[in-house]
Amino acid sequence: MTEHSSEPNIQNAEKEPSLLDKLASLTTIRNIEQFEFSLLKTMAELLEIKEISMYKVRGASSKCTLMVYSSAVSPEKDPETYSFQSHEDYTSEINLPPDIETALKRIKTTGEPYISDKQGQRYSIIYPVFEDNQVNSLLSFELSHALNEKQIQVLANLLGIAHNFRILLDENQRDKLTGLLNRHTFEESILKIQELSLNAGHCCGQQWNSENRRKALDGLGYCLAIMDIDDFKQINDRFGHIIGDEVLLLISYIMKQNFRTRDLLFRFGGEEFVVICRVENEQNAHTVLDRFRRVTADYRFPRVRTVTVSVGATMIKKNHLFATTIIGRADKALYFAKKNGKNQIHFYEDLIRRGYLVEHDKAGTIDFF
Template sequence: MTITSIDVLDSVVDITAQTESDTISESLITTILQLTPTKQVLVLDYNPEAIPEFMVVTCSDLFLYDKEKKSIEHVLRNCVFKGESVVEFSPNDKQSLLAVPISYGEKNDIHAVVLCKSDLLKGVEVQLIEGLTKIYENYQKIISSSERDGLTGLYNRKMLTTKIDLLLDRFLIQGTNLTNNPTQYHWVCIFDIDNFKLINDSLGHVFGDEVILLITALMRKHFIDEDILFRYGGDEFVVILHPQSREEMESIVRTFIRAVKERDYGQAKEVSVSMGVAAISDQELNAITVLGFADQALYRAKQDGSNRLAFYEDLVLSGELKALQPEDDVEFF
């Protein structure tokens, strides 16, 4: 395989033309496959505090990790331990496994690894993969900073509608519920801090920011990696919960609301949140509609006081809310 500088330049252009984290990962995999003798590529998240530590986020072969988990995890851990690229050759199938670390954050910790499987790799081919991975790493940092809230590190408002619309697109493609279980749904939860203006006015905005950070920490503790967390703005937050039953979801969000109420906030004696929840189903047409349902539920929850939880579907069934029709022209936000 003869690779020209034009080929490499075109690949760099393709990677940096993407505007979302997921599509950048897919572009990196395509580029490595095109420019090197690599046969399979995985991009894995790494979190030493999670179980499992490594999680496949994008791949060219869905089953490679399961089929060769032992040998792959050996080279991945070796890569993380050394903090540099590692190549291991397997004499059994005469294939090479290359692991290249990806670092993010102020401490430059390893948060992901690119793994390639191929015939014996030459030094120049390893260098090319390392160079492409570095471009990917640098560009991911740029994309991540534009997708994240500066204070909390949660996804920002811009990403909220994008993530929900991606779920709704899957409805259109599959033509069915997102899970095989008709009793399970993704759920959108919108909540804000009760009487947050009083906290800012009496204790100052710096203390208000500290409360927001403490609640963000509780969000990360009580929701799992499959859930998507957002700071919508100010003291408003959104969580998209992974598919589960109404009973499971309600138990999780009530536990979170209780944990917020019971936490010690120092000078702020009373801190609580109120939440509105709505299911994401194939009846919704766009993210604004889904968010509108949850926001209506939040509005009703706050009308009842503080530290409250309300469900859009319950409010519709009870007649407290009128079910929104797709043609209704309503601006929620």
């Protein structure tokens, strides 16, 4: 392998205080997604590279979540393609690209970073992030040289510290039984949903300018649904709380299998679960939620056998961003589903249209018919 004289100095006596400062800054963040973006930014600065990607793999699934951090790019390079601010980050759910899938297979065999030499001028590096001895994520970036042992050690130490801190964040934000997000993080998530983006163009290796991203977001909406296990008290009374907990665990498992990685899944308390998903319209949201309802009803739970869920949902509007307003609308639709047969889905907006609910604007109250 050809040696190169110019390498980014990611660890030396002069840089060490800067690295400590970066670590200190990272550990002040309390939001997992912000933390992961900041980690990518820190690594990009340490390696002196313009872009770094994180592919969060999902076991044997062909799906992954792509998270990208890009530093400033000169608009003269290609004004039609690049239109970045000083820094930009985004996420999207994609199929695992063939080159990343090839690298993943090699990494699982060797346990080492995957390095592809591009004619001795650029090196494409796929760096694994392990969790419980399994590859959890893959970091992808390019350098003018292969990583040396010292650089690999620095990255390993940085990722080790980041991994331990992320565990602490998870413990604070996730329900201990199911591993889903907890109620503590719900209101914060409502405030952040407008910042979530779905940049399909990134999946194909294309960079969208700000106008294209705005148009894409204008065509998408958000749906919030409350999902309540039908007759859960009877399950606890008849089979005991251990079996009841097993039902909660299996419901959370079905949720993880049937919703996308980017959807926000919460255990809201007791037998209630909440999902916030990005959808094109109400019909699309109904399709997604009804699939979950049907899969749950068809699942054979140990001892209990059949468990069903009732679902109340609402579309999140730009002028209705208060958590109490949004959850209140979904709760009214859930109440209607419970009172009218259970194991069904109702949307607040549809109940209003059909005259089953009447909202009084002045009093802010709801009448049922």
